[in-house]
């Protein structure tokens with residue numbers, strides 16, 4: 001059996017919505033994008049939802065909207081994708097990279113507290129694999145020092161911290177609709193916020209800095225006139241993407257339930273093994289289960305992580321590693337003079353973690369096959 005690491009889940013619904021967009025004559029941002037934003041906003045329960053062409057663009061605009069400037073400090077976890085750090089550099093600000101929690105792989109609030117200086121402006125928690133960070137602690141630190149919280153929610157659609165849905169917790173929340181994420185438009189992103197001023201500014205910045213009133217030129221009123229009020233960006237979504245988004249949003253809860261069921265099957269297969277450590281589930285959080293990341297108990301095995309991945313590959317199972325911590329990449333290591341010794345937990349996690357396939361279109365046979373083969377390799381290489 002061959003089990004790919006990911007397969008997007010699309011049906012005739014997505015195909016029909018995209019055909020509908022093309023037939024409508026609106027290929028770029030138009031009425032369907034407006035509808036996708038409205039439905040996304042209602043689904044999250046936020047005041048605003050502003051679409052962009054990636055989560056990277058969302059993070060960039062969020063930081064610009066809150067006024068991050070040259071040499072300001074932005075605290076981010078090392079266990080993330082480079083997008084979280086590169087956007088800080090777009091504004092010539094300084095990424096301050098901190099360590100994570102060993103269990104959840106989420107940013108460690110104690111490390112955040114220690115990293116705060118008078119130059120700190122923003123904290124970007126990343127909800128690793130879809131399980132929300134300790135938002136009470138992060139909120140407390142932010143409030144105590146007058147910082148803004150911009151959530152990197154690329155993994156966490158939908159997810160809940162206590163009774164709050166991700167997208168309604170931080171000051172601004174950035175979602176990804178990249179090909180492998182839990183809702184996909186191929187490429188795409190969304191920013192949610194409850195702040196009028198930031199929302200207004202982001203809407204202007206995402207499309208060339210053209211003033212919002214000029215948005216009317218996309219409506220029936222139609223007008224050739226527009227005003228540029230800022231040097232903006234070309235970050236808008238298209239109606240073709242929004243067609244995909246609308247169709248995907250209609251099944252977003254069902255898709256999460258499906259991933260949740262897969263996660264439960266994996267966890268019950270690994271829980272008592274003593275060699276495979278399943279991802280912990282915090283009782284006050286609901287994960288989107290974007291990723292299912294196991295950790296190997298290396299002390300009980302005579303095979304390392306890379307070897308384990310190779311054995312699974314030979315059995316037809318594709319896996320991945322999330323993430324190579326930022327401090328290990330030449331750019332961040334050199335630009336920020338980082339030393340692995342400052343990231344003990346991330347190092348420990350990185351050495352032993354493997355992301356297993358988890359997506360709504362996986363068959364029960366595929367799930368069972370993966371669980372069984374992981375246990376087979378573990379048994380074969382037990383110390």
Ligand SMILES: *Cc1c(COP(=O)(O)O)cnc(C)c1O
Pocket residue numbers: 053054055056057080081083084126152154155175176177178188189
């Ligand atoms: C995928 C991802 C991003 C970037 O999303 P894009 O939509 O591809 O720009 C940012 N942060 C994290 C944690 C991600 O996994």
